Amino acid sequence: xxxxxxxxxxxxxxxxxxxxxxxxxxxxxxxxxxxxxxxxxxxxxxxxxxxxxxxxxxxxxxxxxxxxxxxxxxxxxxxxxxxxxxxxxxxxxxxxxxxxxxxxxxxxxxxxxxxxxxxxxxxxxxxxxxxxxxxxxxxxxxxxxxxxxxxxxxxxxxxxxxxxxxxxxxxxxxxxxxxxxxxxxxxxxxxxxxxxxxxxxxxxxxxxxxxxxxxxxxxxxxxxxxxxxxxxxxxxxxxxxxxxxxxxxxxxxxxxxxxxxxxxxxxxxxx
Amino acid sequence: xxxxxxxxxxxxxxxxxxxxxxxxxxxxxxxxxxxxxxxxxxxxxxxxxxxxxxxxxxxxxxxxxxxxxxxxxxxxxxxxxxxxxxxxxxxxxxxxxxxxxxxxxxxxxxxxxxxxxxxxxxxxxxxxxxxxxxxxxxxxxxxxxxxxxxxxxx
Numbered sequence: 001x002x003x004x005x006x007x008x009x010x011x012x013x014x015x016x017x018x019x020x021x022x023x024x025x026x027x028x029x030x031x032x033x034x035x036x037x038x039x040x041x042x043x044x045x046x047x048x049x050x051x052x053x054x055x056x057x058x059x060x061x062x063x064x065x066x067x068x069x070x071x072x073x074x075x076x077x078x079x080x081x082x083x084x085x086x087x088x089x090x091x092x093x094x095x096x097x098x099x100x101x102x103x104x105x106x107x108x109x110x111x112x113x114x115x116x117x118x119x120x121x122x123x124x125x126x127x128x129x130x131x132x133x134x135x136x137x138x139x140x141x142x143x144x145x146x147x148x149x150x151x152x153x154x155x156x157x158x159x160x161x162x163x164x165x166x167x168x169x170x171x172x173x174x175x176x177x178x179x180x181x182x183x184x185x186x187x188x189x190x191x192x193x194x195x196x197x198x199x200x201x202x203x204x205x206x207x208x209x210x211x212x213x214x215x216x217x218x219x220x221x222x223x224x225x226x227x228x229x230x231x232x233x234x235x236x237x238x239x240x241x242x243x244x245x246x247x248x249x250x251x252x253x254x255x256x257x258x259x260x261x262x263x264x265x266x267x268x269x270x271x
Numbered sequence: 272x273x274x275x276x277x278x279x280x281x282x283x284x285x286x287x288x289x290x291x292x293x294x295x296x297x298x299x300x301x302x303x304x305x306x307x308x309x310x311x312x313x314x315x316x317x318x319x320x321x322x323x324x325x326x327x328x329x330x331x332x333x334x335x336x337x338x339x340x341x342x343x344x345x346x347x348x349x350x351x352x353x354x355x356x357x358x359x360x361x362x363x364x365x366x367x368x369x370x371x372x373x374x375x376x377x378x379x380x381x382x383x384x385x386x387x388x389x390x391x392x393x394x395x396x397x398x399x400x401x402x403x404x405x406x407x408x409x410x411x412x413x414x415x416x417x418x419x420x421x422x423x424x425x
Contacts, residue, residue, distance in 0.1 A: 120282075121334075122378050124275060156273050159335050163375050210374055212335055 017040040027073045033084050033152040035071035036270070042068055052239055059244045060235065060269070068260055069268040075213035078221060078259070078266045079162040079169075081130070084151055085257035085268050086230055090135035091143045096255070101133040103229055108168050111227065115171040125164035128157045163212065165224060170205040177201050183219045215264065222250045231256030235269055238262065276333040280304050283379050298385050305329050309383060313390035319360060324350040325386065330413070337373035339414045340364060340382055347413075349369065354396040359390060361406045363413040364389075365399065369419050 010018065039061050060236040068086070071077040090096040104126070112122050132150055136143060150157050173180045184199040192200040208214055216224075218234070227231040231253030236246040237260060260269040284301055292298055295312040307327045313319070324343035330336050342352045342362035350363040359365075368377065368385050397406065410416060 118376060121279075121378075124279060125375070156275050159332070160275055163335055167376075206374065211371070212375070 022025045030072050031070070032072045032080055032158050033148070034267075036067050036069055039066055039068060049164065050239055052241060053237065055243055056237055056245045060237075062192070064271045065235070065258075065269050067270040069270070071265075071267050073265050075215050076159075078216035079165045079224075080151070080158060081259060081266045081268050082224060082228075082230070082232070082257065083158075083161050083165060084147065085259075086228060087132060087136060087147060087151070088143065089255055089257055091147075094137040094139075097133050097137050100228075101130060104130065104133075107229075108171075108188075108227055111171045111175060112167055115174055117167055117171065122164065122167065125160045125167070127160075129161045129164060132157075159212075164211050165251050166212070166229055169216075169220050169224040170209040172227040173205055173209065173219070174201055176223075176226075180219060180223065215216075216266070218248070218250060221259075225251040225253075229253065230256070233258045234261050235259065236261050273331040275335075276329060276331055277304065279334050280329060281377075287380065293380060293384055293387070294314055295387060299324065307379065311383065313387055315393045316348075317393060317396060318353060318390050321353070322350070323328070323353055323395055324348070325383065327382070327418055334378070335374040337414070338379070338382065339412050340369050340386070341413050353390055354398060355390060355393050355395050356395075359399060359402050359409070361403055361409055363416065365418050367418075369413070392417055 001135060043054060046057070051103050071081045071084075086100070090100040109119075109122070109126065114118050122151075128150070132147075135141065135146065151159070151161070181199055181201060184201065184204060192203045194200050209220055221232055221234070224230075230251065232250040233256055234248040234250060235258060236248060238246075240246075258269050258271075260267040281304070284304070287298055287401075292309070299310050301307045301396045305328060309325045309327075311323045311325050312321070324345070326341055326343050328339040330339075341364060342358065343350050344352050344360070344362045352358055352360050352417040357365045364386065366372075366385065366389065368382060374401055405416075
């Protein structure tokens with residue numbers, strides 16, 4: 001048992017935690033959900049950098065992806081990105097918003113109760129999302145302005161929904177443990193095994209899913225997409241020597257959102 | 272204070288007042304919704320007969336953010352920090368539930384019970400090995416300390 005004052009050398013986990021902390025501090029002040037930007041703004045990030053990125057972004061533009069939206073890099077970016085894109089998508093027609101709300105009420109929330117999450121406590125976290133889904137049906141409001149006020153300007157609303165989405169993801173993984181356990185073996189973090197040598201899925205969820213500020217991997221993405229009945233297309237932009245980005249489809253679905261994934265961070269990209 | 276934290280704290284406080292605190296725990300002060308104090312005893316333990324005061328401070332981000340929790344050291348009121356391998360003489364507590372192990376589904380009562388059980392299960396009254404060094408440099412708020420956890424057995 002020591003405190004910071006005594007630590008001299010850091011182990012890998014501590015380095016990771018410190019890195020997360022620095023990223024979180026640096027990202028403070030940048031918007032939770034950025035405005036819609038044109039792709040050249042993304043190219044500008046690599047102005048004096050790697051040609052590979054520039055080529056891949058130019059190819060994305062050729063494929064018709066003309067806009068993107070930056071999400072704050074505080075470890076919650078995936079959850080904020082999917083929430084924003086999900087609401088944006090279903091707000092295009094009032095029937096979709098109604099179905100999305102019904103899906104949450106009939107599938108998501110009962111699942112949380114089934115897994116033993118206190119419904120009173122959960123209510124505080126999902127109420128803001130349900131009221132947004134109700135309000136986007138009002139034809140007189142401008143969706144862009146409304147989502148900016150709720151999901152960007154109001155950190156409390158945004159954070160509450162992040163917490164709710166995290167519990168929803170956790171419940172989905174735990175409920176469908178057989179589907180997800182194989183992926184756990186490939187997980188990079190510390191993984192606790194039970195007496196039979198199987199990963200402890202509850203512990204995994206508490207540490208890597210429920211914990212606020214912990215980044216999501218494709219496992220969390222798949223689970224949340226599944227419970228929301230939402231397809232995810234992931235545009236994987238990294239320094240690998242290929243002319244184009246890699247595409248991964250998580251959950252085939254007629255309703256699909258597109259994430260721009262760069263190692264350690266998620267933004268949104270639009271056609 | 273934010274709406275979420277006010278709502279949650281008001282509800283927790285009402286539950287504690289209506290249903291009562293767990294055995295050995297008494298609510299002393301909660302006039303300020305952001306700062307509560309409890310008196311805590313650990314029956315059937317090596318701390319039998321000792322009474323401690325536990326202070327909770329809540330940020331606007333509660334319950335997403337964990338509360339700052341510490342024992343009060345106040346000689347005039349007769350409150351001391353329990354002599355325990357995970358509790359420093361300035362009242363700071365090293366417990367995972369107060370940092371990495373925090374979850375927004377936990378609450379004040381759960382924290383009180385965890386800390387009470389830390390005392391109940393303790394076999395010998397000792398300070399953490401780095402007590403003096405830590406206390407000399409410790410921040411006022413224990414949440415500013417980055418804790419490491421080496422031992423779950425106490």
